[in-house]
Amino acid sequence: MGQTILEKIIQAHATDAVRPGAVVWMDLDVRSARDFGGPNVVKHYEREYGEARPDPEHTFFTFDLCAPACSLKYADNQQLCRDFARKHGLTVFDVDRGVGSHVLIEEGLAGANTTVVGTDSHMNILGAAGSFGQGMGDVDIAFAFRTGRTWFEVPSTIKVIFKGRPAAGTSAKDLALFVLQKLGTRDLANAAVEFEGEAVRGLTLSGRITLCSMITEMAGIIGFASQHGQALKDEMKALTGRDFEPFQADKNASYERVIELDASGLPPLIAEPPSPSHVREVRELRGTRIDSAFIGSCTNGRAEDFAAAARLLDGRKVKPGVMLKVVPATRRVYDELLRRGILQTLFDAGAIVINAGCGGCAEGHAGLTGKGEVQVSTGNRNFPGKQGKGPTYLASPEVVAASALEGAIALPEDVR
Amino acid sequence: MSKTRFEGRVWVLLDGQGRLIEDIDTDQIFHNAHLHITDVAQMGAYALGNLEGWKDFPSRVEPGDILVAGRNFGAGSSRQQAVDCFASLGVAAILAPSFGAIYFRNAVNSGFPVFKARGLEDLVRARKILSGDVLRVDGSKGEAAVPSRGVVFELEPMSRVQTDILRAGNLFLFGKSLPGS
Numbered sequence: 001m002g003q004t005i006l007e008k009i010i011q012a013h014a015t016d017a018v019r020p021g022a023v024v025w026m027d028l029d030v031r032s033a034r035d036f037g038g039p040n041v042v043k044h045y046e047r048e049y050g051e052a053r054p055d056p057e058h059t060f061f062t063f064d065l066c067a068p069a070c071s072l073k074y075a076d077n078q079q080l081c082r083d084f085a086r087k088h089g090l091t092v093f094d095v096d097r098g099v100g101s102h103v104l105i106e107e108g109l110a111g112a113n114t115t116v117v118g119t120d121s122h123m124n125i126l127g128a129a130g131s132f133g134q135g136m137g138d139v140d141i142a143f144a145f146r147t148g149r150t151w152f153e154v155p156s157t158i159k160v161i162f163k164g165r166p167a168a169g170t171s172a173k174d175l176a177l178f179v180l181q182k183l184g185t186r187d188l189a190n191a192a193v194e195f196e197g198e199a200v201r202g203l204t205l206s207g208r209i210t211l212c213s214m215i216t217e218m219a220g221i222i223g224f225a226s227q228h229g230q231a232l233k234d235e236m237k238a239l240t241g242r243d244f245e246p247f248q249a250d251k252n253a254s255y256e257r258v259i260e261l262d263a264s265g266l267p268p269l270i271a272e273p274p275s276p277s278h279v280r281e282v283r284e285l286r287g288t289r290i291d292s293a294f295i296g297s298c299t300n301g302r303a304e305d306f307a308a309a310a311r312l313l314d315g316r317k318v319k320p321g322v323m324l325k326v327v328p329a330t331r332r333v334y335d336e337l338l339r340r341g342i343l344q345t346l347f348d349a350g351a352i353v354i355n356a357g358c359g360g361c362a363e364g365h366a367g368l369t370g371k372g373e374v375q376v377s378t379g380n381r382n383f384p385g386k387q388g389k390g391p392t393y394l395a396s397p398e399v400v401a402a403s404a405l406e407g408a409i410a411l412p413e414d415v416r
Numbered sequence: 417m418s419k420t421r422f423e424g425r426v427w428v429l430l431d432g433q434g435r436l437i438e439d440i441d442t443d444q445i446f447h448n449a450h451l452h453i454t455d456v457a458q459m460g461a462y463a464l465g466n467l468e469g470w471k472d473f474p475s476r477v478e479p480g481d482i483l484v485a486g487r488n489f490g491a492g493s494s495r496q497q498a499v500d501c502f503a504s505l506g507v508a509a510i511l512a513p514s515f516g517a518i519y520f521r522n523a524v525n526s527g528f529p530v531f532k533a534r535g536l537e538d539l540v541r542a543r544k545i546l547s548g549d550v551l552r553v554d555g556s557k558g559e560a561a562v563p564s565r566g567v568v569f570e571l572e573p574m575s576r577v578q579t580d581i582l583r584a585g586n587l588f589l590f591g592k593s594l595p596g597s
Contacts (some may be wrong), residue, residue: 023575036451040496043454048588065451073452121494121518122560135591137522141588151577185439186487190517219488221517275439350531381490383441386448 002250004157020156037119044142062100098330098356108240128208130246156256162197164264172207173396174215181279206302300378301329309401318350319407420555441492479506490519527586542595
């Protein structure tokens, strides 16, 4: 029997036979913790393993949630991790570096066919780079720091094929929201997903990250955008300095299901609070007044995302009274935006430009919404209380930029 | 060693319309505003602190009580605190039709008993399991019961490694019991 992408990656890191439903022990190429979860990892580690040294080749900290620390408690927690890292000679991608999962891709640590864990439920973003990333709690990660492995129940794989070509003005975010609209939090639950089809094949790393990041909201384990051409190989090589040869599924691989979604003419979509799966067409909500707009997050924090927003914001001003918050995912993205003049465009339009990191998903980085404050965001979660007390809508960078200009939910064509 | 048999008073997580709440995410269980807390003893005060209608749960629950939740309980983030906050309050176990994948792992790894039971939705709908009922759970037999209502239902069997970790007490103790460790 052939194997799916995930089965191949796990098999390359396990001695047990890999098949859906089997629980196997898997070797981990990268074991990481961040400023949330990290202090608990250190506590568990020192209590259970004392002075034993984690492997510095494979063990990392990535601080991205409160970057730099916004309160004494988080400052203490980060310093606890730094002290532990220094004692054992571990690398810390500190508060200057940005979203950990993105940094691991940029550093070539989460390369194709690797296994990576961290205290971030969106670590499965790494599927976009052909890596098996998983978010885990602090007990799991402390154990991984010491042993370099974890137990894992091999999920079955579902293939999702997008048919047709989405309408102009849509992006990978609309595809992600489309999947949530059609399949919700049920149909892909606990499964690995291979996304295919015309709409996916040409996506850059940025688009792949956006699509694969929301597998968490779909309650899936990991998503791969399995088809790619030379352009993606070149992009990955230029970004990471490493060759990009991700596993492909065998022709006779076994899938739990194959789901076809007709994406032809797909219009821009938006998720209404309080759930990422409450998806409607943007035009249905056009005119809904907003107070805040946010561009960033692990889902939409790459240079391409800001470039798309800047194309609409260029030479214009955000509606007076609307806060437009901009958070590049990483320092490298920030640098690229500076060099390409994109930050200047955003700044001139009235954006508040914040240092690299997670942004609005965690209390402390890029500001929260107050009660009644309506926000439209490129993030991935709008559960009650997640981004503050106000209602949050989720959409693409283009829709967020258009909405910031209009002061109300808007389509890109409204401001062109 | 974690227990696999319990008897305790039940809390059924219902919304204002009396329906089992689904997709309760970790920000509703333990909000990200409190993630700086690393001491389990302090976590209980924030359990369900962002779940509409359940914000006073920490002051009402008693040690040994059992939680019944809707499907995909613990969706969302990887925060261990969303499990530890219930351990902090002395909650004995959580039953749900399904759990968020990371949440389930986190519970298993820290030796906190969680059980999947598909039949729960029908039982709650038929009002055959209500808050305040006494629930008897036998994890090793894969069975739970509400004796006062004559109700018996199945629990999904755990995998070998999950059973072993719960038996050992937690992932760390299990790891130390492995050969070569």
